[in-house]
Amino acid sequence: MARGLLVVWWVSALVFLALRLTPGNPALLLLGPEARRPGVAHQLVLLERQLGLGRPIPVQYWLWLKPLLEGKFGNSDLSGRPVVSLIGGAAPPTLWLIGLSVLLSVPIAIGLGVVAARFRSSVLDRGVRFVSTLGLAVPPFWLGLLLLLGLAVDAAVLPANGYVSPLTNFGGFITHMVMPVTTLTLYLVAVLTRFVYSEVTESLAADYVRTARAMGLSEMKVVFWNAARNALIPMVSILAASLGPLVGGAVLVEQVFGLGGLGELLLNSVVDRDYAVVQGIVIFLTIGIIVLQGLADVLYRRLDPRVR
């Protein structure tokens, strides 16, 4: 609980400082170039008072934090629509992209990692390791662009961009999601395979695996039941820890494929200097990640008796 409060305070302070410690007047920044015009001068004064710019930093921080704690994320400076509804509208493609990638990459990573660990220092092992290191080194959006070039532009097998809701047209949803999900899955598989490999290699060398082999259990059973099962529990924490990079990757990937999710909303808001939306998205995603990581921690404790 104490840790939760510390986390929330730190995150909010970081966001506040990032938005307020700007060189120059934040109110000027919020109003944009228009602020210099004579007719807008009173708006500037109004905004400065509203933000409490003349007051000490802690007071400004509190003035900024209070509405957020009450769940008031404010309205978009540009369109005037509530930030919460903007985020709600843009979230589905991003969440689908992340969710589907996680669902796909977990079994693939387990398969690859276990096989590579079982046949250690064979060609198979080396291949898996090489591809997985490569997967971490490739910028995801570049991979996406290459896929796009190969499958959508030249061959025209798949639609190049856009998003279709699964509720309106499921087939369209699938065809539109294939390439983005593949791109993000490749990245996640690389992260997870590395991890599965190291865990399974370690547990294959453990005494209980030798015992299981000595008892005459079949190799399949030893590898998957005895060795892999124990090694895979920490996967929960690894998945939780990769959520940050995953969200970052999703923002880039959806930009490549024009999915129009949170990433696009975020970038457009940055360009339009729509700070209420920028701040809302960053807080929404970060709090989401922190909550999921907390849940993963709890789950991990329940799954693994050694941690209890």
Next chain:
Amino acid sequence: MTRALVHLRRAMHWARHAGPARLVLVAAAILGIVAAVRPELLTSQDPNAINAHAILVGPSWSHWLGTDEEGSDVLARIIYGTRLDLLLAVGSAGIAGLVGFPLGALAGYRGGVTDYVLQSFAISTLAFPLILFAVLIVASFGASLLTLIGILAFLFTAQVFTVARAQAKALREREFITAATVSGIRTTHLLRRHLFPNARGPVLVLLPQLMATAIIAEAGLSYLGLGVQPPSITWGTILEASENYYQQQPYYAVAAGLVVTVSAGLLMFAGDVISESLDPRRRRAAAAWPPPRASTAPSGARPAPATKAAGPPSPTSPTRGAASLSPVIAGPGGEGGGSS
């Protein structure tokens, strides 16, 4: 003169015993440093030359990787782009190491409330997706190399902190630390002689991986238009500019992406090699990828030179001797303690 000769002989001895993996890495590092410091040695072309007669042409003898949308030589741009990318990678990872490591090692060793608070901050900092954090900062501070270094250094510090802390925490329970504490030596001495040398292994493994992350992140931010602004050249800006010419001139776009991929891959590989050479028993070699074995020697034991040569150079051999009394624990390398 004799000193130089000694160094040369040492280098040759190292090269003979290093194995192909390390040789490739050292060659790549030298190439990268030369490209960053004296790019004109590697290419005679001007990276900013505008040539209206040679726009987006394919590879030829005069332009090995073709030209870009302004007729500039792509290879020259890539070579000249190395400087800022290397500066970004070394700068951010270096600051993170210098700040995060002592802080983390001290927090892990001391424990208590400060440790708890710092660890909470580190966890929540790591929950920030790098790209989002960068977007937030760049949105208000503007895009520049310094901003990028600051952003990455801040996030990397949290990562180094977490790893160093976990390591120091484990070391605290070991007998040699207890013995040193009981012997009544000064705390600074204990930290410098016993704790830091033994806690640094996993951090040394992490640093090249962070440098790889920095290069990939730079490319990503440039793609979003939030990176270093032209006319500064980085690999990210080249990649971004090439985005619209995939069909017209594939070499251009593919080369830009490949440079990022290969550099990041080599850096990650370097982390693996360091992790392997730091672990004397290689029992936990599984914690990071062991590099592919080139020789047919059994993976059990490896002659000493390789281990010694790849470690950090230690001009003060007495310190080294003292440090080797306390065994280095190889922690789970790059994973960085996801659970807490």
